[in-house]
Amino acid sequence: MTLLDVDRLSVRHGVMLALDGVRLQVDEGRIVGLIGPNGAGKTTFIDTLTGFTRAADGRITFDGRDLTRAPAHQRSRAGLVRTFQSLELFDDMTVLDNLAVSTRTPSLWGTITDALWPRSDDLTDAHRVLDLLELWPVADRLPGELSNGQRHMVALGRALASRPRLLLLDEPAAGLDPAETRELADTLRRLPSIGTTVLVVDHDMSLIMGVCDIVHVLDFGKVVASGTPEQVRHNPKVIAAYLGRPPAPGERP
Numbered sequence: 001m002t003l004l005d006v007d008r009l010s011v012r013h014g015v016m017l018a019l020d021g022v023r024l025q026v027d028e029g030r031i032v033g034l035i036g037p038n039g040a041g042k043t044t045f046i047d048t049l050t051g052f053t054r055a056a057d058g059r060i061t062f063d064g065r066d067l068t069r070a071p072a073h074q075r076s077r078a079g080l081v082r083t084f085q086s087l088e089l090f091d092d093m094t095v096l097d098n099l100a101v102s103t104r105t106p107s108l109w110g111t112i113t114d115a116l117w118p119r120s121d122d123l124t125d126a127h128r129v130l131d132l133l134e135l136w137p138v139a140d141r142l143p144g145e146l147s148n149g150q151r152h153m154v155a156l157g158r159a160l161a162s163r164p165r166l167l168l169l170d171e172p173a174a175g176l177d178p179a180e181t182r183e184l185a186d187t188l189r190r191l192p193s194i195g196t197t198v199l200v201v202d203h204d205m206s207l208i209m210g211v212c213d214i215v216h217v218l219d220f221g222k223v224v225a226s227g228t229p230e231q232v233r234h235n236p237k238v239i240a241a242y243l244g245r246p247p248a249p250g251e252r253p
Ligand SMILES: Nc1ncnc2c1ncn2[C@@H]1O[C@H](COP(=O)(O)OP(=O)(O)O)[C@@H](O)[C@H]1O
Pocket: 013, 014, 016, 018, 036, 037, 038, 039, 040, 041, 042, 043, 044, 045
């Protein structure tokens, strides 16, 4: 089933066309990669899907609903959730509290029943994320006391706490060492089985090639290639996009 259907999406930054007629689909249960040189429009794509940047043209359909003009909070409530390159953790809150504030917005009915029959904080989703990401040993620590890899896991956990249908990751491996990147890859591979489809933007080819079912390549705001990691790796257009010129025989980025 197609979970996300992006049709001829164009986005302007001033006079510049940052995305130019992008067509891209994400099937439920997949891990889809989006790669491309710096400035290709990858972050703009995530910003536009999540409602942080306005589309100039085209359509975004998510789970059968047209969300092209929907405000950001409606999209996250529909299950379209992102992470940021800058992690965006609350430094004065424990890991558990960072996760707890990010759990799903309660339903109207939940809000009414909570008001009538107050209960202790529902930490089920936060605890589930601590289990999934093996963060129990640091649950009571502040983000500043963690390793870089652990902070990245907490940022991922915050996004997962709301049980997203589609998780959009913007360069999750930036600043991670190879061992931390492998751990991230192991975690991402487990997400489809808990109901979260993944769209991941990254420069780290070992991560992209190791976890993605399908990879799309953006260059100057256009999708220039799509295919399995192996197909994309051998595509001359992709090699040229990364090198900035046609490849010599056998040459790879
Ligand atoms: N807020 C903005 N205002 C103006 N130009 C922007 C803005 N954000 C990004 N751009 C430009 O749009 C292009 C795409 O940027 P971006 O989506 O950040 O690319 P990527 O994430 O692939 O590196 C770049 O040329 C960038 O300079």
